[in-house]
Amino acid sequence: MNLHPQLEKDSLLLGDLELSQLRIIPDGELTWFLLIPRKDDLIDWDDLSLEDQKILCEEISFVSLKMKEFKSPDKINVASLGNMVSQLHIHVIARYKSDRAWPKPVWGTTSEVSFKSEEVQFWQNLLGLN
Amino acid sequence: MNLHPQLEKDSLLLGDLELSQLRIIPDGELTWFLLIPRKDDLIDWDDLSLEDQKILCEEISFVSLKMKEFKSPDKINVASLGNMVSQLHIHVIARYKSDRAWPKPVWGTTSEVSFKSEEVQFWQNLLGLN
Numbered sequence: 001m002n003l004h005p006q007l008e009k010d011s012l013l014l015g016d017l018e019l020s021q022l023r024i025i026p027d028g029e030l031t032w033f034l035l036i037p038r039k040d041d042l043i044d045w046d047d048l049s050l051e052d053q054k055i056l057c058e059e060i061s062f063v064s065l066k067m068k069e070f071k072s073p074d075k076i077n078v079a080s081l082g083n084m085v086s087q088l089h090i091h092v093i094a095r096y097k098s099d100r101a102w103p104k105p106v107w108g109t110t111s112e113v114s115f116k117s118e119e120v121q122f123w124q125n126l127l128g129l130n
Numbered sequence: 131m132n133l134h135p136q137l138e139k140d141s142l143l144l145g146d147l148e149l150s151q152l153r154i155i156p157d158g159e160l161t162w163f164l165l166i167p168r169k170d171d172l173i174d175w176d177d178l179s180l181e182d183q184k185i186l187c188e189e190i191s192f193v194s195l196k197m198k199e200f201k202s203p204d205k206i207n208v209a210s211l212g213n214m215v216s217q218l219h220i221h222v223i224a225r226y227k228s229d230r231a232w233p234k235p236v237w238g239t240t241s242e243v244s245f246k247s248e249e250v251q252f253w254q255n256l257l258g259l260n
Contacts (some may be wrong), residue, residue, distance in 0.1 A: 044206045046191040046198075053187035055179075061176040061183070068176075075216065076174045079209035083225060083233035086205065095213060103213035105235045 001038040004087040012120055015129030019055040020090075022063065024123060026115035030106065031071050031094040033063050042088035045080050060092060066126055067094045074102075081107070131168040134217040142250055145259030149185040152193065152197060153181075154253060156245035160236065161201050163193050172218035175210050196256055197224045204232075208250040211237070 001021065003130050005082060011023035020035040038054060048056060064076045073094035093106060101109045103118045124130040131151065141153035141164050150165040167178060167186060178186060194206045203224035223236060232241045233249045254260040 001178075007246055043243060044194060044198075045208045046206070048192040050184075050188060050191065053191070054184045057175075057183035057187060058180060061180065064176040068174075076176070077209070077211050077213070078175045079207070079211065081205070081207050081209065081235060082205055083235075105211060105213075105237050107235050 001036070002040055003036065006085045007034065007087060007089060007091075008038065012029050013085065013121065014123055014127065017059045017062070019052055020059050022059075022127070022129065024120065026117075026119075027111045028113035028115040029111040030096075030099060031067055031073075031119075032106075033092045034094065035059055035063070035090040037088055043086050047088060056090065058076065063092050063127070067092070070126060077106070079105075089093065131166070132170055136214050136215045137164065137166065137217060137219060143248065144253055144257065147189045147192070149182055150189050152189075152257070152259065154250065156247075156249075157241045158243035158245040159241040160226075160229060161197055161203075161249075162236075163197075163222045165189055165193070165220040165222060167218055171255065173212065173216050174218065186220065187242060190220065193222050193257070197222070200256060207236070209235075 011025045014022040014024055020037050023034040025032040026053045037052060042048060060078055067073060067076060071094045075095045077093040077095055080088060082088060095102060137162045141155045144152040145153055150167050153164040154243060155162040156194060167182060172178060190208055197203060197206060201224045204227045207223040207225055212218060
């Protein structure tokens with residue numbers, strides 16, 4: 001997979017799942033994952049084969065359930081937008097009724113809290129990625 | 131399925147797919163569908179069984195491909211947010227580089243163009259829902 005340089009710049013590698021590279025956006029306030037299917041020339045959701053969509057769903061569910069277990073969010077946002085960077089990437093974000101953007105979408109807002117680099121190791125351990 | 135009154139108020143019924151009720155938001159500028167799985171007590175994506183997630187993916191792909199065929203969007207946005215209304219509903223939105231919100235998300239913005247009620251019949255015909 002060729003990773004778009006903007007996605008590489010905006011996020012940190014956690015590791016590879018079966019289909020997707022899992023990355024974390026160093027937000028500080030919110031746990032914000034990106035799932036990036038490791039195939040070239042994907043733009044929209046429907047560019048994935050149905051078989052790969054099924055695997056992607058399993059991966060969305062896997063990380064969602066871990067977020068619920070360890071972060072107790074009020075809601076999980078799942079979204080493939082890609083207006084800024086067209087390469088297919090799926091946001092999975094743990095949201096809280098008390099977070100900075102609730103109930104609005106969080107894109108375009110900035111955390112006032114610094115990201116702790118230990119989060120990378122924390123999630124790699126929890127997700128079995130190391 | 132119990133449909134949340136806000137979802138019912140904000141959108142118009144197109145018909146039922148295998149898993150989801152398909153509705154359209156009368157936006158005027160953008161083609162904006164909602165897929166609402168017809169099961170009770172669903173909030174997050176991972177509340178669906180993996181089997182139902184697979185069907186949901188097929189439905190996302192089905193409507194995405196029809197949007198591409200008939201509306202030639204620059205990008206399809208697919209998102210399960212649910213911060214306003216917790217009942218699981220998936221937005222599938224045809225976006226254009228020239229639309230009112232591009233490249234930002236479209237939630238919270240309003241079309242300046244009136245919705246044409248013929249759109250309901252147009253999509254019901256195209257999607258085989260009547």
